[in-house]
Amino acid sequence: MSLLTNALGMGRNMAEARMTETVTIGRFEPDTDPVTLDPIRVLVEERYSGKARVKYPSAAVSDRSEPSQVVAEQDVMLSIPTGSPAAFEGDEVRVDASTVDPSLVGRTYGIKGRPQAGQTTSHRYPLKELS
Template sequence: MSGVLSFGRAAAVSRMTESITAGRFTDGVDEVTGDPTRVLVGDPLYVGPARVKYTANAVQNAVGASQLVTTQQVVVSIPTQPATVTPGEGELPSVGVWPYVNVTLPEGTVITVTASSSDPALVGRSYTVDGVATLGQSTAHRYPVTELS
């Protein structure tokens, strides 16, 4: 079983076309421009490859804070151990293994997409972790998330 699982984990990592930073963030306002900001507080919980997947094309309308809000189901996947993630050329770390593999992200963690080789429109989007990831004999930790505006 371990050989099949290792193969599946390697395949999952190969499909992770986004780079993310996950941690606790605080929202603020840029003093010069007045634009909203989201700043990492303390050390990140995870920095590295990920896959952002909108699991369905259907959207759902919900009422929140007296306004109509449209939501979609989104899942963010990160590598599981013992997946070895080798960065591409020019990516850190230069030693060839990401330092944050085999972490779990607690509910409420904010995930920000910092790069994407498959969809540049994802860069800069942020999500909050809504619950526990798929764990155990899985090829990746898949977190249910909600996109932040």
């Protein structure tokens, strides 16, 4: 094994140790709760379910204009273990549990693009917050 391979392995282990959320990634469709009749999102195609890390790298919020409204956006990143099945732009991410921040549970995000690739310690996807 090379020094690089050993360093990447150690980095990946450390990255996974910081993955404190459990997420479900896939394609969701709108539906109605049969009891409350509230609108809900139902998973129809799962791509990944397991440990992850949701991170807001900065508290900075940027404003952008949409037709007839101003939208505030923050950068959000999702890290999942290297070697996990691929997620695609437009897939949704639902946070099912968190051992460090209960306010993340129930939030949903959309994947905005492809993850970083190459000599990385995890797959890091850019996200947009949906709810």
